[in-house]
Every structure is written in structure tokens, then in C-alpha cells.
Amino acid sequence: MLKTNDTKKKVLKILMEKEKNLISGSELSSLLNVSRQTIWKTIESLREEGFYIESVPHQGYRLLDKNEADLSPTWIELELEDVAWGHPILYWESLDSTQEPAKSLARQGASEGVVVISREQKAGRGRLGRTWLSPEEGSISLSVLTRPNIDPSLLQLLSLSTAIAVHDSLKELFNIDLELKWPNDVLFRGAKLCGILIEASSEPGKVHYAVIGVGINANLSPQILRSVDKPTTSLKAILGKDVHRGKIIATLIRKLEKEVKNLEKNEGITECIQKYSKLCSTLGMKVKVEQNDQFTVGTATGISPLGNLIVKMEDGSTSTFAAADITHLKMSEAQ
Structure with missing residues (x-):
């Protein structure tokens, strides 16, 4: 399981603001008031999330690509x-x-x-x-x-x-x-x-x-x-x-x-x-209602104050459904 922390968010924000420009580990360390070791671990953790972060010896880090990190926490x-x-x-x-x-x-x-x-x-x-x-x-x-x-x-x-x-x-x-x-x-x-x-x-x-x-x-x-x-x-x-x-x-x-x-x-x-x-495209549609292995057909006419579906049945009565399975019927199916 992966999750973030304040240091990871701050480092990523700085890298994104720098775009593809280099920033040294010592500068990151100074900006965030953390150790160089913490910066290194943070960079590695961001890489685990999918970020392509380049390390250039004696120069620092830069974010080259974040497309593979589209689920990054x-x-x-x-x-x-x-x-x-x-x-x-x-x-x-x-x-x-x-x-x-x-x-x-x-x-x-x-x-x-x-x-x-x-x-x-x-x-x-x-x-x-x-x-x-x-x-x-x-x-x-x-x-x-x-x-x-x-x-x-x-x-x-x-x-x-x-x-x-x-x-x-x-x-x-x-x-x-x-x-x-x-x-x-x-x-x-x-x-x-x-x-x-x-x-x-x-x-x-x-x-x-x-x-x-x-x-x-x-x-x-x-x-x-x-x-x-x-x-x-x-x-x-x-x-x-x-x-x-x-x-x-x-x-x-x-x-x-x-x-x-x-x-x-x-x-x-x-x-x-x-x-x-x-x-809601269900409203106004002929629908098949399945509930407790029973099927009925009617026209969906509204949503109740509790969020339930109101259906006018073929016999003219009105029923309200809270947990039914609804199928939209085509004209040929509704006949």
C-alpha cells in the first residue's frame, strides 16, 4: 500500500514547479529543513508511485515524466x-x-x-x-x-x-x-x-x-x-x-x-x-422491474423524496421501488 506525507507532497510540488530543470538534493534539503537522506528516500518513494525522476550526479534531480503516475496518491x-x-x-x-x-x-x-x-x-x-x-x-x-x-x-x-x-x-x-x-x-x-x-x-x-x-x-x-x-x-x-x-x-x-x-x-x-x-434517462421510459424474482412492466414517472423510483404499472396502479433491478425497454420490447 502506498500513501503520501507532507515531505513527499512538498518535494513533488517543487519538482513540478521546476518542470524539467534540475534542483540539487542539498537545495531540497535546505528548503524543506530535512536531511539529504530523507530527500533520497522521498525521491525513491515518488518513483514507486510512477514518476520518472532523473538523478544527475553532482547536479540533482528533475522530473521528466509523470504520465505513468496518474494514480499517484x-x-x-x-x-x-x-x-x-x-x-x-x-x-x-x-x-x-x-x-x-x-x-x-x-x-x-x-x-x-x-x-x-x-x-x-x-x-x-x-x-x-x-x-x-x-x-x-x-x-x-x-x-x-x-x-x-x-x-x-x-x-x-x-x-x-x-x-x-x-x-x-x-x-x-x-x-x-x-x-x-x-x-x-x-x-x-x-x-x-x-x-x-x-x-x-x-x-x-x-x-x-x-x-x-x-x-x-x-x-x-x-x-x-x-x-x-x-x-x-x-x-x-x-x-x-x-x-x-x-x-x-x-x-x-x-x-x-x-x-x-x-x-x-x-x-x-x-x-x-x-x-x-x-x-435521469430512466424517467419517462418503459421499464422492466425485477424484484424478488418477480417481473413487472410499467413507465418510470418520478423519483420519490427518499430517492426511490416511482413506476406507473400497466394496470394503472403506482408502485415505488427502493432496490429493484431496472431494465430500459425498447418500443418493441415494451409492447
């Missing part, structure tokens, strides 16, 4: 210097699921805002126990520990708030138009780009913690996408180029904190429902 924390969340960022090369260490930290009393990221998930999962593809190269897999001051009945709204944060982050960075599929998917032209999983511990009247898991198909290749049995896409497929995953993570954490904190305000719940409803 040090870089991401620097991007979040003015944000409460994202400290620390904890990075693993491989995990079964980022949810597990995040939940473990929550049970140990860790403060909210801790972020767990992994280059690869061996057993990534989504809602209803489904598998989430998280290969070693190209995916974004993260979990955020939150302790929202909301009633447990409102936990569904965390999925909606997270979907909004993902939508707004990718819109800001890449100017792409995405749609939200209730309750936890982000789609591009009907193909899945992102999935969200909320796992929480609560008691009546109090949420102890909620871990928000987000998986984004960032730089997945066409070959990997073709191996999925449902319409799936990636940012690389949409944009025709690789994206910097650290920039996405930093932007998402910033917006996610804002959205979750807004739920703690009286007007925040209404704002969340209204914004989500405008972005």
Missing part, C-alpha cells in the same frame, strides 16, 4: 489541498475490492474523506452482488468513507448524489453528455460507463458510516469492452485517447464532497432529487 492529494476529503489517499496495486479496506477503516473509527484506490480489483462488485470488471490497466476503482449526518432512510440519495458528481466531473473535464440510469449507473448513449455501490452501517436515526464505491471505465481497450455481455463503453472509446485518471479522481472527490454535504441541509434533498431527475 501524492499527486491527487496535492490537487485536493483545499478540500477536506481525500486525505489520506491510500493506494494498492491490487485488491479484491476497494470497499473492504474502506469498511475496515470505518469500523476502526477513521475520519470521513479517506479514499481507497486500486489499480486492479480481482473481485470488484456492483449492486445485487454483480461482478464489476476492473482490470489492471485502464480502470478507476475507488471507495470513499463518508459519515453523513442524514437519516438512514435517505441512504438511497447517496447513490443519486454520487451519480450527479460523476456526471458533473466528466462533463467538466471532457464536455461529454452522459445519462443517469436509476439508481446507480452512468451511461453514454445507452452503454455503461460507471457503476456505483453504497454499503452502510446504521441504526435507527443514525448513519455510522457509508462507503461509496465508484468504478469508471477510463482507459479500457476495445478488446476488454467486447468481453462484456452488456453494452459497455470507456472514456478512451468515447474520446479516442487515454485520460489522466488522477485528474478524474481529484475532480470527483471535490464534487462528491459538495454533493454529500448538501444532503445534510434541509433544501439539499430537494435539490438532489430535482437535479437527478433532469439527468
